[in-house]
Amino acid sequence: xxxxxxxxxxxxxxxxxxxxxxxxxxxxxxxxxxxxxxxxxxxxxxxxxxxxxxxxxxxxxxxxxxxxxxxxxxxxxxxxxxxxxxxxxxxxxxxxxxxxxxxxxxxxxxxxxxxxxxxxxxxxxxxxxxxxxxxxxxxxxxxxxxxxxxxxxxxxxxxxxxxxxxxxxxxxxxxxxxxxxxxxxxxxxxxxxxxxxxxxxxxxxxxxxxxxxxxxxxxxxxxxxxx
Numbered sequence: 001x002x003x004x005x006x007x008x009x010x011x012x013x014x015x016x017x018x019x020x021x022x023x024x025x026x027x028x029x030x031x032x033x034x035x036x037x038x039x040x041x042x043x044x045x046x047x048x049x050x051x052x053x054x055x056x057x058x059x060x061x062x063x064x065x066x067x068x069x070x071x072x073x074x075x076x077x078x079x080x081x082x083x084x085x086x087x088x089x090x091x092x093x094x095x096x097x098x099x100x101x102x103x104x105x106x107x108x109x110x111x112x113x114x115x116x117x118x119x120x121x122x123x124x125x126x127x128x129x130x131x132x133x134x135x136x137x138x139x140x141x142x143x144x145x146x147x148x149x150x151x152x153x154x155x156x157x158x159x160x161x162x163x164x165x166x167x168x169x170x171x172x173x174x175x176x177x178x179x180x181x182x183x184x185x186x187x188x189x190x191x192x193x194x195x196x197x198x199x200x201x202x203x204x205x206x207x208x209x210x211x212x213x214x215x216x217x218x219x220x221x222x223x224x225x226x227x
Contacts, residue, residue, distance in 0.1 A: 009184040010193065020176025021197050027090070027172060028159040028205070031097040035158070036151070038098060039105025040144075044135065046106060047113045057106065064103035070164050072096045077168040093165040093172075101158045108150045112143030145217045152209040156202050163198075173197060 046057040064072070073096040080087055087095070116139050124134045144151075166175035177194040181187050 003188070005189060006186055007189055007193075009180065009186055009190070013180045013184070016176050016180060017173065017193065017197065020171060020173040021201065023090075023170070024159070024162050024172045025201065027094055027097065027162050027165070027170075028155075028201075030094050031101060031158060031162075032155050034094070034098040035101035035105055035155075038102035040109050040140070042102060042106040043109035043113060043143075044140075046110050048131075048135065061103045061106050064100055065107075069096065069100050069161055070167055072100060073165060073168050089165075089168050089170045092168060093162070093170045097158060097162065097165070100161070101154065104154050105151065108147045108154060109143060112147035113139055115146055116142055148209075148213055148217070152206065152213075155209065156205055159201065159205055160198060 042057045042060070045053045046061075047054075049057070073092060076087055076096050077089060077092040080092075120138055120142075121134055124138045129137070162170075162172055163174040165172055166178060169175070173194060177190050181190045184190065
């Protein structure tokens with residue numbers, strides 16, 4: 001069966017798609033910063049905190065990693081609304097994405113922290129460094145560098161997962177695609193364009209993360225390695 005491609009709708013709807021893509025970018029950047037910060041804190045608590053904190057973080061990670069992101073978003077947006085707690089859609093989306101990615105970041109960072117040789121920690125302690133200084137100057141920088149490729153991949157997956165937030169009426173790229181498709185009835189073409197935009201954003205995010213790695217990790221520059 002022949003199919004006639006028709007992209008004539010693009011000039012009149014391009015601004016809608018770009019606005020949706022920009023919303024996706026803003027959500028992603030906010031979630032990367034917040035999710036990494038929360039995940040790093042939780043990883044430190046899980047590896048160096050008191051027993052009760054370790055158990056609490058373990059439970060948090062297990063619950064978040066074993067429940068769907070869309071259910072977490074629904075709970076924040078629709079569930080809290082039933083309790084008369086109104087959370088704006090974009091805020092619920094960022095919170096849900098931050099909570100979700102922080103659980104995965106916690107596990108990635110935990111693996112990085114536990115990979116640091118014990119001898120380095122003992123040597124730093126022998127030099128009179130406090131536990132906080134050892135953590136801040138010795139353990140965390142190396143843990144981030146070692147796990148950076150895994151973190152970058154997780155953040156790209158999180159950016160793609162922002163498409164789920166269209167289910168709670170966030171006006172991101174997928175939601176913009178829905179709107180254009182409902183007006184033009186050119187589903188194949190519009191979702192092909194949306195997929196291409198996600199591909200470009202994923203490539204740009206990886207490029208950004210690779211650039212940050214080259215700036216932040218001098219050893220990686222000397223070894224000539226990249227993501």
